[in-house]
Amino acid sequence: xxxxxxxxxxxxxxxxxxxxxxxxxxxxxxxxxxxxxxxxxxxxxxxxxxxxxxxxxxxxxxxxxxxxxxxxxxxxxxxxxxxxxxxxxxxxxxxxxxxxxxxxxxxxxxxxxxxxxxxxxxxxxxxxxxxxxxxxxxxxxxxxxxxxxxxxxxxxxxxxxxxxxxxxxxxxxxxxxxxxxxxxxxxxxxxxxxxxxxxxxxxxxxxxxxxxxxxxxxxxxxxxxxxxxxxxxxxxxxxxxxxxxxxxxxxxxxxxxxxxxxxxxxxxxxxxxxxxxxxxxxxxxxxx
Amino acid sequence: xxxxxxxxxxxxxxxxxxxxxxxxxxxxxxxxxxxxxxxxxxxxxxxxxxxxxxxxxxxxxxxxxxxxxxxxxxxxxxxxxxxxxxxxxxxxxxxxxxxxxxxxxxxxxxxxxxxxxxxxxxxxxxxxxxxxxxxxxxxxxxxxxxxxxxxxxxxxxxxxxxxxxxxxxxxxxxxxxxxxxxxxxxxxxxxxxxxxxxxxxxxxxxxxxxxxxxxxxxxxxxxxxxxxxxxxxxxxxxxxxxxxxxxxxxxxxxxxxxxxxxxxxxxxxxxxxxxxxxxxxxxxxxxxxxxxxxxxxxxxxxxxxxxxxxxxxxxxxxxxxxxxxxxxxxxxxx
Numbered sequence: 001x002x003x004x005x006x007x008x009x010x011x012x013x014x015x016x017x018x019x020x021x022x023x024x025x026x027x028x029x030x031x032x033x034x035x036x037x038x039x040x041x042x043x044x045x046x047x048x049x050x051x052x053x054x055x056x057x058x059x060x061x062x063x064x065x066x067x068x069x070x071x072x073x074x075x076x077x078x079x080x081x082x083x084x085x086x087x088x089x090x091x092x093x094x095x096x097x098x099x100x101x102x103x104x105x106x107x108x109x110x111x112x113x114x115x116x117x118x119x120x121x122x123x124x125x126x127x128x129x130x131x132x133x134x135x136x137x138x139x140x141x142x143x144x145x146x147x148x149x150x151x152x153x154x155x156x157x158x159x160x161x162x163x164x165x166x167x168x169x170x171x172x173x174x175x176x177x178x179x180x181x182x183x184x185x186x187x188x189x190x191x192x193x194x195x196x197x198x199x200x201x202x203x204x205x206x207x208x209x210x211x212x213x214x215x216x217x218x219x220x221x222x223x224x225x226x227x228x229x230x231x232x233x234x235x236x237x238x239x240x241x242x243x244x245x246x247x248x249x250x251x252x253x254x255x256x257x258x259x260x261x262x263x264x265x266x267x268x269x270x271x272x273x274x275x276x277x278x279x280x281x282x283x284x285x286x287x288x
Numbered sequence: 289x290x291x292x293x294x295x296x297x298x299x300x301x302x303x304x305x306x307x308x309x310x311x312x313x314x315x316x317x318x319x320x321x322x323x324x325x326x327x328x329x330x331x332x333x334x335x336x337x338x339x340x341x342x343x344x345x346x347x348x349x350x351x352x353x354x355x356x357x358x359x360x361x362x363x364x365x366x367x368x369x370x371x372x373x374x375x376x377x378x379x380x381x382x383x384x385x386x387x388x389x390x391x392x393x394x395x396x397x398x399x400x401x402x403x404x405x406x407x408x409x410x411x412x413x414x415x416x417x418x419x420x421x422x423x424x425x426x427x428x429x430x431x432x433x434x435x436x437x438x439x440x441x442x443x444x445x446x447x448x449x450x451x452x453x454x455x456x457x458x459x460x461x462x463x464x465x466x467x468x469x470x471x472x473x474x475x476x477x478x479x480x481x482x483x484x485x486x487x488x489x490x491x492x493x494x495x496x497x498x499x500x501x502x503x504x505x506x507x508x509x510x511x512x513x514x515x516x517x518x519x520x521x522x523x524x525x526x527x528x529x530x531x532x533x534x535x536x537x538x539x540x541x542x543x544x545x546x547x548x549x550x551x552x553x554x555x556x557x558x559x560x561x562x563x564x565x566x567x568x569x570x571x572x573x574x575x576x577x578x579x580x581x582x583x584x585x586x587x588x589x590x591x592x593x594x595x596x597x598x599x600x601x602x603x604x605x606x607x608x609x610x611x612x613x614x615x616x617x618x619x620x621x622x
Contacts, residue, residue, distance in 0.1 A: 133597060
């Protein structure tokens with residue numbers, strides 16, 4: 001082997017993603033999350049029936065070759081409805097988790113960067129939001145806005161805002177006096193520019209870790225509000241609404257409530273596995 | 289320590305003012321105001337105007353807020369639009385049910401979670417540890433409203449061992465003293481009622497305990513691991529102390545401080561979970577009351593309930609914080 005061969009074949013360093021996925025829980029989490037995402041897109045291709053089609057002749061029929069997960073009281077195919085439910089769940093992640101991320105990051109960034117009175121006011125608002133048990137806060141917001149899927153997602157988004165605000169504020173405080181930020185300041189970069197170009201990109205990783213970890217909770221909470229009758233309304237195929245539907249029949253037709261719940265459990269488990277793996281990888285204190 | 293307590297109490301007052309503002313404002317940005325709600329959609333404009341004036345809704349918003357805050361301090365939130373009782377009475381009637389449910393769930397979670405955490409923490413990486421850690425992951429990923437239904441299906445439906453919901457069987461009542469059926473049965477000296485109320489409590493409490501149980505197990509394990517490598521533990525072992533004693537006296541005692549905090553902080557989770565658990569098991573608790581009141585737009589009760597729960601939550605968090613100082617002398621001094 002010549003020296004040239006050695007040069008073209010350097011020792012391959014495993015990439016960051018490779019390292020995260022080195023453990024099996026992370027791979028399982030990623031697989032579940034990907035299947036979930038795939039189903040949201042491919043739902044119409046996967047389902048054997050229209051999720052809203054009623055067929056009273058097969059009402060309350062148990063799982064069979066025809067209806068894999070059985071049928072509900074109107075003869076709607078539970079399997080199709082559960083698959084379509086992935087869409088509401090993903091929507092919840094995008095809207096609620098996204099809203100919390102945007103609001104929280106903006107609050108944390110401003111609070112950490114300006115400090116002083118602005119910081120104090122923002123953090124007190126945070127304290128007030130944290131003074132409610134989280135589902136209670138969501139309940140009050142839904143009470144104000146009125147029941148409905150969009151409103152419930154906004155409510156959950158607001159509930160999770162303080163977590164991001166705290167995270168980002170801490171990040172900003174940590175880098176505010178870093179040399180490169182001081183250098184940017186010395187070059188008379190505007191505060192907005194420093195925040196958006198220097199501080200925010202450095203906080204990207206912890207934000208993404210938190211967003212993944214929160215995604216699971218957001219799905220459970222949104223489904224929970226729908227289950228209580230405050231979120232998605234019938235005939236929506238939201239998992240929480242399906243469960244609420246099945247509750248009235250659970251002793252005679254267990255399948256209506258069982259499968260949507262199982263779907264929530266699996267997806268949340270997927271996000272949690274993935275989130276845990278990401279956190280363990282990026283938080284050096286937890287590594288090892 | 290005294291100064292710390294005083295400053296914490298000051299913060300508490302500020303937070304409570306904020307909380308009351310949130311509760312007040314959310315009820316005032318409603319689509320359709322309270323007057324329309326009370327009189328119905330078909331009320332005449334004159335009647336609406338009169339009622340708005342009566343209720344002070346034509347006053348500036350900050351006057352309305354002060355009025356609300358002062359009445360709230362006296363526990364006056366107005367009458368429930370559904371039951372026509374004072375709203376606060378409905379809330380206080382429902383609270384013991386939620387309290388009993390939350391406390392029993394917390395007891396279950398603690399008395400199972402801490403020993404499990406110790407078992408896992410003393411043999412990290414072992415089969416038992418791996419098994420327990422997988423179970424805690426399942427536990428925190430479980431939607432409890434689904435778990436509750438599945439438990440009901442299994443133990444209430446298929447096996448028929450336990451009742452499928454409610455506080456007590458129809459027609460069987462515990463003489464009311466505290467409103468908590470189990471406590472009242474003990475006070476009344478009726479073992480039969482005690483047994484029945486416990487049978488009714490078991491499934492809801494187990495359901496609600498799931499997530500706190502998983503979290504307590506995890507935190508106990510990780511705190512055990514943090515302490516077990518310390519010098520004083522090695523010294524204890526080196527002088528020949530039996531392992532059992534080392535674990536209990538030297539590891540667990542030190543590991544428990546953060547665990548106590550985590551146990552205290554589960555309350556928010558429990559109060560949130562209680563809303564769902566009470567719905568599944570048809571328990572007439574505060575969570576169920578809040579949801580029903582929201583659905584029927586009974587705003588006096590929603591306001592009273594929300595403020596009351598937030599007050600309890602904030603006070604418990606304060607107590608947890610202070611107990612942390614009592615348990616750990618290093619914090620007391622600083």
